[in-house]
Amino acid sequence: MKKHKPLILVTNDDGISAPGIKALVEVMKTLGDVIVVAPDKPQSGMGHAITINSTLRINKVNIYGVKQEYSCTGTPVDCVKIAVNKILNRKPDLCVSGINHGSNMSINVIYSGTMSAAVEGAIEGIPSIGFSLCDFSIDADFSSSKKIVKTIAEKVLKNKMPKDVCLNVNIPNLKYEHLKGIKVCRQARANWIEELDERMDPSGKPYFWLTGKFENYDKGKDDTDVWALDNGYVSVVPTQFDMTAHTTIKEITKWKL
C-alpha cells in the first residue's frame, strides 16, 4: 500500500518573502506536500487579529515551487482560515508557522502573529507548530534552526498532538553544535515595560512608536522558556486556546455576584 504523504500548510507573520519562511518551506518539502498561504506584507504583532471589517484577497505566486502557494492580504490567522476553508480540499496533517525573525517566548505568544497562526491551526484541529529564531535580523542564519524544525516536525507527524494544543518553539541564535538540547517547558511570567517613543511630525504634532524592554518576573528556575533559551536550549511550550483561569472559578464564585 502506498504510504500517505503528509499535507503541510506553511504560513508566517513576516510575510511570504521573508527568509524565515523560505527556510521553513525547504524543510517541509522533505517531509510532505507543501501548501504556502502567507501574508503579502509583514504582520508582526498582529496577535490573533482577523479581518472582518474589510475584504480579503489571495494571489497565486510561484516563489518556492511547491504544490500550491498564495499570498494573502490578511493576517496570519486569516491565512490559516482561508487555506483550510477555501484552498485545501482536506484538512492538512500539519500546520507550521515561521520561522519567525525574533523570539516569541513568554508573553510574546499573545502578541505574535506567528504563534496566533499556530493557535488557529489548533482551533481548526490541525497539529500545529510555531517556530521562532531568537534573531531579529533579516540576515539571520537559519541553518541550525532547520535541523531543529525537522526534528520537531517529524515527532509531531509521528505522535500527533494532544487535543486543543499546539507548540511554541523558540530557537536560540547558536550554532547547532552549541545547542544544549530541546526542553519542554512553560511560558515564563514576563512583561514588556513599554516606552512610548514620542516624536514630532513636520507640522509639530506628536506621534508615538511603541517600544519597550522585556522584563522577566518569573521566579521559576529551569521550567520556563526564558530559562531554557538563556541557557542554550530550544524551548518547546505546549500552548492552548482555553484561556479560562480554571483554578480561580471557586474563588470568584465566592464573591456571590
Place this chain on the structure above:
Amino acid sequence: MKKHKPLILVTNDDGISAPGIKALVEVMKTLGDVIVVAPDKPQSGMGHAITINSTLRINKVNIYGVKQEYSCTGTPVDCVKIAVNKILNRKPDLCVSGINHGSNMSINVIYSGTMSAAVEGAIEGIPSIGFSLCDFSIDADFSSSKKIVKTIAEKVLKNKMPKDVCLNVNIPNLKYEHLKGIKVCRQARANWIEELDERMDPSGKPYFWLTGKFENYDKGKDDTDVWALDNGYVSVVPTQFDMTAHTTIKEITKWKL
C-alpha cells in the same frame, strides 16, 4: 480620612463613539474618576494586535465629560498600553472594556479586541473586565447591562482580582427582570465554521468576506459560558494569559525531542 476615589480606565473595540462605551462610561462615572482611551474607529476582531510597524497618535476629545478622554489611532491593546505608560500618572484601580456590541463568549475571547484590552490590563497588573452584550445592533438596549456592569465592577473594586486574571462578562439580550442571575463559568469549546463569502469586484477579480457559523462542540452542561447565556444567565469567565497547556508537558516530554 478622605476615601480614595478609584481611578478607572475605560476602553473598547467598537470605537470611542459607539453606544456601548457610552453606557460603560455612564456607569463608571458613578464609581470613580474616569479616563477614556479608546480607538478612533471600529477595531472588532483585532485580537491582541499591537501597532509596531507604524506609528500611533492620540487626540484629546470631549465627548463624555470625564477627567481625561482620548481617541487613539491604534488597537484596543495599544489604547491600554498608551494610557498606562503615557497618559496616566498612576496605575488605574480598574480597567473596563466594552460594552461590546455582540457576544465574546467561548472561543471569541481570542479574536476579541474588547477582551484583549482586558487581558492587556491584567498583564499590566490592573484588575480588568471585558463586558459584552449579546446583541450586535447599533440600537442595542444597554439598560439591563448597565445594572450588571455596576454590580460586577463594584465587586471587583472591593475584592480585587486573582493574580494574572481578568473577567470575561457576557450579558444575554434580556430585560433585567428576565435575567436568571450571574454564573461564574468556563470558556466553552466551540468554533467558527468559516464560510468565505466569495464575490467579484467590478474588474472580475475575486475577493472574500470572512464569515461563518458558530458551533458549540462542548459536551459540558451547566459549567460553560455558552450554556449560561443560552439559559438566561450572565456569564463570567475568569480569563488568563498564561497559554501553557500545563497538563500536556509530561506527555510531550516523553516524545524525547
